[in-house]
Amino acid sequence: MSHPLSVALLRGINVGGKNILPMKSLAELFRQSGAEDIKTYIQSGNVVFRAAHPDKVAAKVRAQIGEQFSLKVPVVIRSAAEITTTITTNPYLQSGIDPSWLHVMFLAGVPSAGQIAKLDPTRSAPDEFALIGRDLYLHLPNGAAKTRLTATWFDSTLKTTGTQRNWRTVLTLSDMMAV
The missing domain is CATH 3.30.70.1280 (SP0830-like domains)
Structure with missing residues (x-):
């Protein structure tokens, strides 16, 4: 098997x-x-x-x-089922936002409530983020190169390690994992 x-x-x-x-x-x-x-x-x-x-x-x-x-x-692992959940759970898809502005930071661990409370949602306006489990969804209308919502900032604040992928890559990885 x-x-x-x-x-x-x-x-x-x-x-x-x-x-x-x-x-x-x-x-x-x-x-x-x-x-x-x-x-x-x-x-x-x-x-x-x-x-x-x-x-x-x-x-x-x-x-x-x-x-x-x-x-x-750092290496972060996700199963095919977890990637599917990442895609179906993205809160910015329901908002009709341009997918080219969407990214996901895959976190190695689930941050504590106290660590999550330290996140500043206004750090890089109009950029936005939403944390769901071990997936940190990013809406970056000014582009990933200009945002202050960096892996270093999230790692430091959330006390875990993350690695970011654009939405197109997430969808392609899902396709590669389709059985």
Whole structure:
């Protein structure tokens, strides 16, 4: 019986010519760590794969990236079902907002109520965010490059690690995971 599909979302690789990690090498690290049916999408660290224990595969890959490439790269895992929930739960889709302004930051952990209370919704107006579970939905009408709603700010405030994807990438990953 084959294992369910998962996606590994790596943060901060191949961005702006920094933290270079070829996708072929990354796919091989996943294979060596026990993953099967490995597919990568674009150069920014999206890996769809099958494994009995996706979190264990991610931990091995993270360690190997550190050893072989001297990079400390956070890896966030989501199942196919979780990606589907991310898509159906997006509060900005019901608002009729232009999808090119939408992003999702996938968080490694669920922040506490106290940490969530520290978020400032006016930090980067007119940009908006909505936190639902481990998914942080972003509406960025001024563009991702100009927002003050950064991964660093959210990580620091929420005491977890996140990695952001634009809405088109989220939909493509979902399509890649469709059985």
